[in-house]
Amino acid sequence: MAEAKCAICGVNDASGVGEHVWPKWFLKQMDASGKPPNAWSRNGKPILKPGGQQVKLPQRTRVFLPVCIPCNNKLGARFEDPAVAAIKQLAANRWAGSHSATEWRAVGMWWAKIGLMLGHTAASYNHRDLNDQMIRFEGRPPDYSWMVDGSPPPNHLSVFVHHTSMQAGETEAVLGVPEHVQRFDGSVSVSHVFQIATPDLAVAVVSHPGMTIVHPLVERGEAWELLRDPPLLGDLASLPQFGHRRVVFRQGLLVNEGFQIDSSETSRLLSIFAHEIEQAPEVYPGYQPEQPQPPRWRRVMNRVLRRPDS
Numbered sequence: 479m480a481e482a483k484c485a486i487c488g489v490n491d492a493s494g495v496g497e498h499v500w501p502k503w504f505l506k507q508m509d510a511s512g513k514p515p516n517a518w519s520r521n522g523k524p525i526l527k528p529g530g531q532q533v534k535l536p537q538r539t540r541v542f543l544p545v546c547i548p549c550n551n552k553l554g555a556r557f558e559d560p561a562v563a564a565i566k567q568l569a570a571n572r573w574a575g576s577h578s579a580t581e582w583r584a585v586g587m588w589w590a591k592i593g594l595m596l597g598h599t600a601a602s603y604n605h606r607d608l609n610d611q612m613i614r615f616e617g618r619p620p621d622y623s624w625m626v627d628g629s630p631p632p633n634h635l636s637v638f639v640h641h642t643s644m645q646a647g648e649t650e651a652v653l654g655v656p657e658h659v660q661r662f663d664g665s666v667s668v669s670h671v672f673q674i675a676t677p678d679l680a681v682a683v684v685s686h687p688g689m690t691i692v693h694p695l696v697e698r699g700e701a702w703e704l705l706r707d708p709p710l711l712g713d714l715a716s717l718p719q720f721g722h723r724r725v726v727f728r729q730g731l732l733v734n735e736g737f738q739i740d741s742s743e744t745s746r747l748l749s750i751f752a753h754e755i756e757q758a759p760e761v762y763p764g765y766q767p768e769q770p771q772p773p774r775w776r777r778v779m780n781r782v783l784r785r786p787d788s
């Protein structure tokens with residue numbers, strides 16, 4: 479079998495079985511703190527084994543991504559080294575602890591890396607049912623090149639965090655993130671969302687090219703965006719605790735550049751409509767991920783108008 483290509487640079491062969499998405503030191507520390515307290519869910523629905531029981535594991539799941547050695551070294555230097563001290567302290571204390579803006583930004587970069595790698599289509603979970611059912615980005619992938627070529631993080635990449643219980647809780651706002659954005663130059667950009675909930679910490683990694691996001695909890699000072707606006711000296715435990723689905727991101731349709739994502743009725747309706755579209759089966763069985771994708775509604779319409787051969 480040919481070696482898989484590196485998921486980050488796409489050029490070099492990946493090394494061995496791939497690299498840990500959750501770093502080994504992090505898994506070791508978390509496993510030492512006890513079994514994972516919660517069973518696995520996806521979008522608020524339990525992930526089930528074939529027998530119908532919810533997947534609940536005695537230790538944290540290992541996730542691997544094919545990455546070459548040079549990229550892995552660069553990822554380590556850029557995302558692990560600056561964050562490791564703060565993450566170790568926070569993870570040992572249910573994410574409580576005061577840190578500077580620089581440290582929180584490093585924590586945000588660490589979560590950005592985790593979210594973007596977990597969402598990669600080549601991410602592989604070491605548990606069959608999770609591997610079959612976990613969410614990965616569809617269609618055109620997000621930009622990974624900045625992670626290893628020295629560029630700053632894209633200004634449309636956001637990492638939102640809030641203090642959470644492990645209850646889903648009441649949802650205050652559904653933020654519909656349009657999947658495709660028609661740019662002023664006529665090109666179409668694609669958005670990506672990855673949400674992670676762990677005891678006391680809810681994280682949303684959102685790539686939203688050509689759009690701004692007004693996050694209601696951040697607006698009220700009850701949550702943070704870590705990449706551009708980390709707290710000056712912040713302790714997550716000082717923020718109000720909400721259910722992890724207090725603010726839910728959901729991917730939607732096509733809008734024009736400049737669109738503002740907020741908790742308004744328009745955004746909400748967009749997200750509901752998009753949710754229905756999400757249920758439609760995929761078309762374009764042989765599509766090329768590198769090609770610009772037509773918007774999802776167009777793909778669905780094409781299917782209605784002209785059933786693909788197969």
Ligand SMILES: [Zn+2]
Nearest residue numbers: 484487546549
């Ligand atoms: Zn590489």
